Each structure stands twice: as structure tokens, then as C-alpha cells.
Amino acid sequence: MGKRSHLEPTEQRPKKKSKSEKPEKASKDKQKNGDEKTASYSDAFALSEIPQSEIDSFLTENVIKIVDPSSPDASQFRPILSFDHLPECDAGLYTQLKSFPKPTPIQSTTWPLLFAGRDVIGIAETGSGKTLGFGLPCLKKLIDSKSSKKPCQPKAVIISPTRELAMQIYDQLVKFGGTEKTQVTCIYGGVGKDEQRRALQRAAIVVATPGRLKDLQSDGSIDLGKVQYLVLDEADRMLDKGFEQDIKDIVKPMPVSRRQTVMFTATWPRSVRDLAATFMKTPVTVTIGGDPSADPRANLRIKQVVEVVDGRDKEGRLIQLLAKSQRGHQLPEKVLVFCLYKKEAMRIENLIRNKGFLVAGIHGDLNQSDRFRNLDAFKKGTATVLVATDVAARGLDIPNVKLVINVTFPLTVEDYVHRIGRTGRAGADGIAITMFTETDKGLSGGLINVLKAAKQDVPEALLKFGTTVKKKQHDVYGAFYKDVDMDKTATKITFDD
């Protein structure tokens, strides 16, 4: 292990080391924190052989920041630069990884920490492989675990804000899970409970939406007292007011000392950070691409176009854009159209259908089988336009979405970053076109900062609305807040369960 750096204990930066200097192969029983979690992790020999200068370049080039309150030593956890550096594991866990050239930066940096049992907050751009970032260590933990599992007592729980995202995480775990795949299950609302109860009998890893998980916990169908690995995906969403109480209730039977807690997201607003700390034990915060205290950051491969328009011109402009993307190419492009409200989404979907485009919709008023079916149609390309509310803003990994059109701006710039992040995934490019009207002007400052940070053009007309960033106005924001029918006087907020 190299010399300790003189940095403040809260911050790790790449340490300078000569090329010939090699770190000791260190065994890392990382639990200095006096808790009951134990995990042993050592750098693979091939990783320990890599010169420190190469590690330093990797950290610098990817603008990786690691803040560990318990240690100032940057070399303690070397990023896993190649799949060959992964710790040994049975059960064909790494077989499927061969389809990828190497780990993404968030995977490289968080995997060693997670294998070593640390609590981790991982912040990285949309489409950067965060699911496997938390998913692979989860599967490895299960494979390595010697203790037997009792029915309805999972060892790992992964919580996601929407049913579609929960299913997507489940699919990934099954795909990468090798022989353990039969021990993964997914529970979410909008469908019957009996089958889910049966699946819980054998499930070691449960992927869930919070409402249904809480329901099954309350009626005794699941006992979370043995959970050792807890993930909040889209963590800022899971911790905002809409879900906060559910999450608190769910984690009550899993003491923080006995569980590893993992939070991943692309946006990490200040408003949730203190709350996050109450769920975690000396977490290491890993940020890819810059300081987490800055404005939410968009994926840099997405070209962002903002058009300041009169509200009455939106539909005409939308049809123009769709005509170009659907008929101006050999094959129609996949386009995701975001609306703010369910009624608006339904109206826009009908409008698009009447113009002869292949369209499907996804929002909270559809039953679950229609939601899954429509999403599937878009994935397969039988519908090339998907009209969605923010229920589809986060996490969904739909191949080849070329264009995102925001017909109505979301209620927060974080949601904007997630919405446009449905394109430009896994290294691809994408375009996002946003119609911005006078009604949205309260968010112009935040949007301008997102555009500037991503070196995008800021239209004059947007600057005229002002550059001040207003404090977040909605305690409940994002996908579910907006899945409300604002045309009605009763403003019941509905959540995925």
C-alpha cells in the first residue's frame, strides 16, 4: 500500500507515484467501522501490477471523485479497469460480461468498494451502466454467501421507483445471474399478489417498487430482517417526499450495521443528501464527471436543442419534428415524446396516431399489462413513437432511441436530465429537442446551467426568461407528481406501488 496522502480525510484524489512503484497486493477487510458487515476483497494480481500512473490517468481522464470519510488513502481501492481484474467467483457470473469491452467508469470505481462491503453512493450520467454497477456485486454476494436462506427472507433488496424499471433491473440480474438467476424475483403493484408471494418463498434477491414491497411486508409475506444488501436505484427519487416514509418503513427491520446500503443515481440534489446519510454507514461517494454539488449534469453525448415557443404552436411543431424523423429517413427513428400530464399524453398520442405515425403510450392511467405491452412495442419497433409521462423518465434502457422530444417541460431540471437520458445510452449519441414556453420560465436558470455545463447552445429567448436558479418548489417532484391529472380540481398524487 502506498504512502498516505496529505489530503483532507474526506477527499481522495489520485496519488502521484512513479511508474516503477507498485502497490502492495493488499487484502482489504474494509470494515473499520465497527459494524457487523464483513467482506473480504483483494486486488487481483493483474490489477495490483498496473502502474499507479495508469490508475491516476484513468481517474483524471474520467473526472472521478471519490470521497471517503473513513480514509484519505486513494490507493486503497484500485479501480477495476478490465473484467480480468474481477475477483474470483463461481457460477459463471462473469460470462455475459464478454459482450462488453470493459467496465464503465462507475463500474470500475464502485465495484471494489462494493465487493469490500462498503456503503456507496454512486453518481454517474444516464446510460452509464449503473445497474450492473450495483447488480454484479449483489449477485456475487449471493453466490459467495454460505449461509442458508429461509423462505421469504431475502438477502438483498433493490428498490426502484417504477414498475417498468424494476422489471428491467430484474431482467438484467437474470441475464447476468448465472446459476443464481432462479433466486431473483420482481414484485410491483398493479398485478395480483399471490404469484409474487409464491416467488418470495425462494427469492434471495428481490427487486421491488416501494408500495408493493411495503404491502407484502405489512401482511407478513416477506421478512426483511435478513437483508444484507439494500439498493436504492434512482436514489434521489426514492428519498424525495413521495417515497421517503415508505422507504423508512421498509428499512426498519434491517439494521444499518448489518446491511450494506447502496444508492445510485444520475442526479444528486442537495435536498436529499442529509436524509441519505441517515440510511448509511460512512458511505463512500463516487462521482463520475465532476463535482456532485454542481447543477444536475446531462450526458455529454446528447445534443440538446431548446426551442422557446408559444404554447399554441407546440402541436404543429411536434408533428413537423415527427414527420422528419419518421419519414425523412430510410427507417423511421425511435422517438420518445414526453408530456407532463396523463391527459396531455393521451391527447398527444391520439394526435400523433391521427397523423398516421406508429405510436404507443405509457402513463399511470393505463393498466399494468398495457404499460408493459406498449413499452415492449416501442422496444421492438412496432411502434416507433412512444408518448410518455415522467413515469418513463428514469432508468428505462430502450435500445436505439434517437430523439427525445419534450412537449412540456418537467417540474424539475433533474427530471429534464433523466428524460433526455433515454437517448445517448451506452456510448451512443442522441438528440433532445425541448419546447420551452413562458409558463416554464421559473426553470430557465436551472436549464441554462445544464446546457452550459454540457457546452450546448443557449438560445437568446431562453436567457431572456432569467438565469436565476430558483430553489426547488415541489417537495414531491418527478415521475409521480406529474402523473396527476391537473385538469381536475382534486389533485390526488398517485404513486407506483
Ligand SMILES: Nc1ncnc2c1ncn2[C@@H]1O[C@H](COP(=O)(O)OP(=O)(O)OP(=O)(O)O)[C@@H](O)[C@H]1O
Ligand atoms: N461495461 C459496459 N460496457 C458497455 N455497455 C454497458 C456496460 N455495462 C452496461 N452496459 C449497457 O449500458 C446500457 C445502460 O446501462 P444502465 O441502464 O445500467 O444505465 P444507467 O447508468 O443505470 O442509466 P440511468 O441513469 O438512465 O438509469 C445498458 O444497455 C447496459 O446493458
